[in-house]
Amino acid sequence: MSDVIVVTSGKGGVGKTTTTANLGVGLAKRGNKVALIDTDTGLRNLDLLLGLENRIMYDLVDVATGRISYKKALVRHKKHETLFLLPTSQIRDKTAVTGQQLIDICNEMRGEFDYILIDCPAGIEQGFKTAIAAADYAIVVTMPEVAAVRDADKIIGELNRADKDRIKLVVNRIRSHMVDSGDMLDMDDINDILAIDCIGQVPDDEMVVTSTNRGEPVISNKKSLAGQAYNNIVGRICGEQIPFLDLRKKTLFDKLKQILHV
Amino acid sequence: MSEEVVFKGSRSGLKLILTNTVDFPTIENLIRQKLDSSFNFFQEGTVIQLEAGWLNKAQKQSVRGIFSSYGLILQDGYEEKAEPLKVSLESVDRTQAHESEDKDRKLKTTVINQTIRNGQEVISDGSIIINGNVNPGASIIAGGNIEVRGACRGIVHAGAFGDVNATVTAEYLIPMQIRVADLVARAPDKRMSKADAPYPEKAYVSKGKIVLEAINR
Incomplete structure (x- = not known):
């Protein structure tokens, strides 16, 4: 039996799709069979981040309306053999797929996949309700910023209302120097308000942008701190105990101290 | 907007005020229009007091029927005025109270x-x-x-x-x-x-x- 996980945030631009793509690649790298479902109908991006845009033949709406089986719409990733994308339609809108249809699709797919990740659209309307309907648990992505945390709080309330009580938090795009100077919320502030289990702290990393444009998620880049952070989240999803990364930029003095063990 | 059908918020809760300047079927239509346009605004189970002493019993019943079809509860403000301020706002929390x-x-x-x-x-x-x-x-x-x-x-x-x-x-x-x-x-x-x-x-x-x-x- 597989886990169906919805990646959601409320606010746009905090990195839902980026997180979905990276977790998908990370889980697949560990040998899991993973399906990513894009539910951001009309504004799909997940295929771009994975570099699979040119391979799409059918989409979620075709599957939901029963025109074809889900197997026909799945796009296998070019590098990761066990990673599949179920893209959505770019032409239709959020009303094209209902929650029940998504539940049916996921139930059909459960037997075949270890993890099914659902990329949720921003907002709390129909698209959100559809996306969370099928999920066993939710990953809420936020940023260390007042508006993003406020929306995450709202989303957690909405998830609770839909009886989704298993919720994990990922704090994305952390700029450690701004947190240190008090210009960004720190983890204590965020935990204080949201009060849910945090499974990831991802730094803001320029390599995320370049990898997004290239269609190869940053998790594959060993040099990237964000990539490492995503890798750790994948480990935690698989049940490992991994400490959080130290995101502070190290000065020369810090590095010396580390070498000398003082 | 029409002045014949007015919703008013007050200390004792929401009030529906109907004036008898037009005939009853028109009033009914106006109420439906208002409720349709404010769909999602009223929470299900909201209690609204009716303030229209000029309506007869059958008419009141019919108005009440319209409200209940929208999941709302209409109380007659005149009939129940004697009772001291009955619950006008239910505890409508979506959390488990x-x-x-x-x-x-x-x-x-x-x-x-x-x-x-x-x-x-x-x-x-x-x-x-x-x-x-x-x-x-x-x-x-x-x-x-x-x-x-x-x-x-x-x-x-x-x-x-x-x-x-x-x-x-x-x-x-x-x-x-x-x-x-x-x-x-x-x-x-x-x-x-x-x-x-x-x-x-x-x-x-x-x-x-x-x-x-x-x-x-």
């Missing part, structure tokens, strides 16, 4: 054992105790007192039906706004943190102003 059985308004206390998050609202005509935080963007509206056993960062309105003796207490009292009866106090423009309220505080009305006072617990 454990209400005491006591029907007496003064004694009724709603206890909620969870954090109230952004966009959630707890309304009761009695007092409310929250065992958890009240997050920014949440609101708590009580006819009586409000007690938050945690950090209170949302909007709190105690004595919402005019009781100026109502109080708000919290472990960390750092709300957006405190309202008591018809008075409002707002937070400073600087963003507040727990460090700004290191001890439990109580807000109440003194000399026409909302004041805060540290309390011992």
Whole structure:
């Protein structure tokens, strides 16, 4: 039996799709069979981040309306053999797929996949309700910023209302120097308000942008701190105990101290 | 907009006021139009008082039928005026409220054992105790007192039906706004943190102003 996980945030631009793509690649790298479902109908991006845009033949709406089986719409990733994308339609809108249809699709797919990740659209309307309907648990992505945390709080309330009580938090795009100077919320502030289990702290990393444009998620880049952070989240999803990364930029003095063990 | 069908908010809750300047079928249509256009605005189960003494029994019944088809409850303000202010606002919290059985308004206390998050609202005509935080963007509206056993960062309105003796207490009292009866106090423009309220505080009305006072617990 597989886990169906919805990646959601409320606010746009905090990195839902980026997180979905990276977790998908990370889980697949560990040998899991993973399906990513894009539910951001009309504004799909997940295929771009994975570099699979040119391979799409059918989409979620075709599957939901029963025109074809889900197997026909799945796009296998070019590098990761066990990673599949179920893209959505770019032409239709959020009303094209209902929650029940998504539940049916996921139930059909459960037997075949270890993890099914659902990329949720921003907002709390129909698209959100559809996306969370099928999920066993939710990953809420936020940023260390007042508006993003406020929306995450709202989303957690909405998830609770839909009886989704298993919720994990990922704090994305952390700029450690701004947190240190008090210009960004720190983890204590965020935990204080949201009060849910945090499974990831991802730094803001320029390599995320370049990898997004290239269609190869940053998790594959060993040099990237964000990539490492995503890798750790994948480990935690698989049940490992991994400490959080130290995101502070190290000065020369810090590095010396580390070498000398003082 | 038509003046024949008017919804009015008052201390005792929502009122529907109908004037007899047009005939009854027109009134009915106007009500339907209003309810359609304000779809999603009224929460299911909201109680609305009817204020239209000129309607006969059958007409009242028909109006009541329209409201119940929208999931709303219409009470006749004239018939039940004798009774002292029956629940006009049900405790419509979407959270699981454990209400005491006591029907007496003064004694009724709603206890909620969870954090109230952004966009959630707890309304009761009695007092409310929250065992958890009240997050920014949440609101708590009580006819009586409000007690938050945690950090209170949302909007709190105690004595919402005019009781100026109502109080708000919290472990960390750092709300957006405190309202008591018809008075409002707002937070400073600087963003507040727990460090700004290191001890439990109580807000109440003194000399026409909302004041805060540290309390011992």
